Structure formats: C-alpha cells, structure tokens
Amino acid sequence: MTEATLVAPGRIHEFTTKDGAGTVEVGRKLARLLQPPQLLLLEGDLGTGKTTLVKGIAEALHAAQADEVTSPTFTLLHEYGGSREGQPVKLYHMDVYRLESERQLETLGLDELLTPDALVLVEWGGKFKSIRKKATGEILIASEGGDLRKITVTLKG
Numbered sequence: 001m002t003e004a005t006l007v008a009p010g011r012i013h014e015f016t017t018k019d020g021a022g023t024v025e026v027g028r029k030l031a032r033l034l035q036p037p038q039l040l041l042l043e044g045d046l047g048t049g050k051t052t053l054v055k056g057i058a059e060a061l062h063a064a065q066a067d068e069v070t071s072p073t074f075t076l077l078h079e080y081g082g083s084r085e086g087q088p089v090k091l092y093h094m095d096v097y098r099l100e101s102e103r104q105l106e107t108l109g110l111d112e113l114l115t116p117d118a119l120v121l122v123e124w125g126g127k128f129k130s131i132r133k134k135a136t137g138e139i140l141i142a143s144e145g146g147d148l149r150k151i152t153v154t155l156k157g
C-alpha cells in the first residue's frame, strides 16, 4: 500500500519492522533524528503501530518507560519530560482520531505546545488542515501484511 505524503518533500528515512519490538527500536533511532522543535503527523491505519513507535521515542528521550506510554485516544494528550543531547525535551503525544472539528481541536491549544524544546507527535494529525500546516514532518506506518510494517519518515527542511 502506498499513500501520498501529507507534507512537502524533505529528508526521507525508511525502515521496515517485523514486530512491535522492531517498531519500538525504530522509535529509539528516530529520537536521535528529531531535533526539537518538531510537530510530526503520525499516520497509519488503526493498529499499525503509531503508539508503539512513540514508546521507543519516549524511552530514548528518557521521558518514559515503554509500558508507561499508552494511547491518548481518550485523553487526547499525554505529556512527558525528557532530555536529548543534554537538553530538556518536552514530548507531547496526541491522538486526534476522535476529534471531529477544528473547533474541538482548538481546545487542545496546540500552538502553545510548540515551544523550542517541544517534540509533538500527533496520531491522525493529517485529518486537520490546521495541523498539516504547522507540521514539520510526517511519520507514515503502512502494514505490509501480517506483522510487517514499512515506516516512512519525511522531515521538512
């Protein structure tokens, strides 16, 4: 399955994983590539591993243990404090799947989150034009059958 990227072309990194642990490991590697501030769309069908990937990112930033990172589907926003290359990082994990309008989205105050030390990861962020406009990149996870996943990371600039 191929899907068009939602952000402008940029630096592209591709990974293939064959289980959840592999996707956590890719998350750990990504944490090194992601220099804050970033707002990334986290795209892919339900159950492809978006939340699983954030577990690896959170671990590598010393922000949370993998099992502490749970889906923000109902809470909408989870915040973790961590560090990267000796600098503090605020990791924000959002899931806007259940939000239906830009108005509902406004209550989350996304603009205020995007401080210089912020890494904002938004599951289903591509749904909203206002988020797409602010995005600095996109992580797309596509199922390739069974537990195989292709992870494509596009970073602007």
Ligand SMILES: Nc1ncnc2c1ncn2[C@@H]1O[C@H](COP(=O)(O)OP(=O)(O)O)[C@@H](O)[C@H]1O
Residues within 6 Å of the ligand: 017, 018, 019, 020, 021, 022, 023, 044, 045, 046, 047, 048, 049, 050, 051, 052, 053, 071, 123, 146, 147, 148, 149
């Ligand atoms: N290659 C893989 N990468 C990520 N998750 C996988 C993979 N193979 C199987 N899984 C399983 O699929 C599920 C993904 O769940 P989750 O990360 O919550 O998905 P999403 O946030 O995209 O809805 C987990 O139960 C995970 O163990």
Ligand SMILES: [Mg+2]
Residues within 6 Å of the ligand: 050, 051, 052, 071, 072, 095, 123
């Ligand atoms: Mg999820």
